[in-house]
Amino acid sequence: MLSVKVTVSGSKLTAVTIGTLNDGGNYRSQSIDQYAIPILEQQALAAQSANIQGVSGASYTSAGFAQSLQGALKALGL
Amino acid sequence: MATVTTPRVHRLFHREEVMGTFVTFDGYFLSAVPHDAHGALEDAVGELHRIDRIFSTWKLESPVSRLRRGELGLGEAPDEVREVLDSCLTARRASGGWFDPWRLPGGVDPTGYVKGWAAQRALDRFQRPGMIGAVVNAAGDIATVGIPAPGQRFRLGVVDPADRRRLATVVEPPGAVATSGTYERGAHLVNPHTGSPQALVASATVTGPDLGLCDALATGLCVGGEDALPALDRLAGYEALLIPFHGAWKWSRGFPFAPDTAPVRAR
Numbered sequence: 001m002l003s004v005k006v007t008v009s010g011s012k013l014t015a016v017t018i019g020t021l022n023d024g025g026n027y028r029s030q031s032i033d034q035y036a037i038p039i040l041e042q043q044a045l046a047a048q049s050a051n052i053q054g055v056s057g058a059s060y061t062s063a064g065f066a067q068s069l070q071g072a073l074k075a076l077g078l
Numbered sequence: 079m080a081t082v083t084t085p086r087v088h089r090l091f092h093r094e095e096v097m098g099t100f101v102t103f104d105g106y107f108l109s110a111v112p113h114d115a116h117g118a119l120e121d122a123v124g125e126l127h128r129i130d131r132i133f134s135t136w137k138l139e140s141p142v143s144r145l146r147r148g149e150l151g152l153g154e155a156p157d158e159v160r161e162v163l164d165s166c167l168t169a170r171r172a173s174g175g176w177f178d179p180w181r182l183p184g185g186v187d188p189t190g191y192v193k194g195w196a197a198q199r200a201l202d203r204f205q206r207p208g209m210i211g212a213v214v215n216a217a218g219d220i221a222t223v224g225i226p227a228p229g230q231r232f233r234l235g236v237v238d239p240a241d242r243r244r245l246a247t248v249v250e251p252p253g254a255v256a257t258s259g260t261y262e263r264g265a266h267l268v269n270p271h272t273g274s275p276q277a278l279v280a281s282a283t284v285t286g287p288d289l290g291l292c293d294a295l296a297t298g299l300c301v302g303g304e305d306a307l308p309a310l311d312r313l314a315g316y317e318a319l320l321i322p323f324h325g326a327w328k329w330s331r332g333f334p335f336a337p338d339t340a341p342v343r344a345r
Contacts, residue, residue: 052248053226056283057237058259059099059193059217 087210087227090115096126097193098136099217103204106211106226115206122204122214129196132156135187146185162188162195169294172316174309176298178270194219194256194293201289219256221289233336239280239321246321248336251285256292258282258300267301278303279320285334286316304328 090105103122105115134140141159144150152160166179166188179188197216201223205212211224213232222232235245239261249255259281260267269276282299284292299306299318310318310330317333327341335341 052233052235052245053104053213053222054102054215054220054232055218055235055237055245056220056249056255056257057218057242058239058257058261058281059219 090119092119092123094123094126096123097130097134097196097216099193101126101197101200101214101216103200104213104215105204105206105209106224107208108210108228109208112206112208115209118204118206122200125203126196126200129158129192129199132158133162133188133192133196135184135189142188146187148185162192165195165290166191166294169291169298172291172309172313173295173298174302174306175270176302176306176309177294178298181270181273182268183273190258190297191290191294193217194221194254194288195290197221198254198289219254219289219293220251221254222251223253236283236319237281246281247319247341248339249283249285249319250334250336252315252334253285253287254289254292255283255285256289256296257284258293258296260300267297269301276301278305278322280323281321283319283321284310284316285318286313291316 086108088107088109088111090103090107090111092103094101094103103119105111105119107115131137132140133142135143135146137143141150141155145152145155145159152163163179163186166177169191170178170180177190179190180186193216197214197219198221200216201212201214201221204214205223209224210228211222211226211232213226214221218237220234222234226232231250233248233250234255236247236249236255236257237259238244238246239259242261258267259279260277261280267275267277277300279300282296284296284299286292286295295310295313295316295318299310299320303320303322307318307320307328307330310316317330319327319329319333321327329335
């Protein structure tokens with residue numbers, strides 16, 4: 001089970017923290033900075049930039065994406 | 079679906095989950111988005127789902143899955159399967175043998191071509207008279223037509239394989255761009271000559287008129303690295319950029335870097 005804490009400024013993502021429940025029931029937080037930007041933020045980067053209309057990179061699966069950030073954000077209505 | 083209005087250019091945007099990933103559509107108009115654009119979008123989206131039902135190796139009963147298990151003969155498969163496999167023969171030759179869907183574990187697997195091919199077909203259905211430009215972006219395989227605004231060209235970032243939060247560079251492709259790398263899905267690329275997993279560069283980006291072929295060539299280049307680059311010289315209109323795990327980038331002479339990001343040769 002994952003808990004996801006999201007910090008949003010306007011519609012811009014500024015921080016995300018994923019916590020996992022360990023056996024003792026205590027949260028261990030793990031910053032997901034090193035997971036890099038899933039496509040959500042790449043797209044946001046492109047959309048926010050006046051200069052690019054998209055980003056080309058190795059393809060990601062929607063399953064992998066949902067496991068990371070996007071699923072939680074969609075649930076939050078972002 | 080959302081219609082976004084910006085000064086002088088109106089945009090139709092849609093994101094669809096299909097083929098195990100996300101595909102986005104962007105249509106650019108100089109006046110309000112016409113009604114028939116939404117119908118064209120539906121057609122294009124429907125085409126992606128239709129292709130997915132035929133080709134998905136994740137769907138156990140798709141014609142391609144059954145073909146791979148030997149339950150279906152090629153002659154009994156939908157026409158598109160033969161069309162795609164023909165195109166894969168061409169792509170195999172064009173890639174110097176580094177893209178070879180017949181040498182993958184589990185049977186013939188044209189996935190490295192199909193996503194780009196599908197997105198290109200979707201763009202062909204999506205684009206309408208009245209659009210000044212359009213983009214279909216299938217998880218980083220991107221097909222474009224026209225321009226995003228008067229006096230501008232489409233500019234597409236390329237992900238830095240060492241840090242996915244950053245862009246390595248920006249390209250202005252004549253049509254399409256595809257990138258292959260292992261940094262998203264892990265070791266999924268196979269050397270057709272040895273049968274073993276291999277990726278000699280961190281990412282390979284190919285630009286050119288047809289996204290399916292760009293997709294296939296990028297896959298081959300990621301597996302074969304520099305050895306796979308000379309084959310591209312024989313192919314008019316296709317250019318490539320290789321970003322290695324360490325050391326200097328290599329690119330074909332005509333690779334369409336955006337003017338403001340063009341690196342000097344020593345990079």
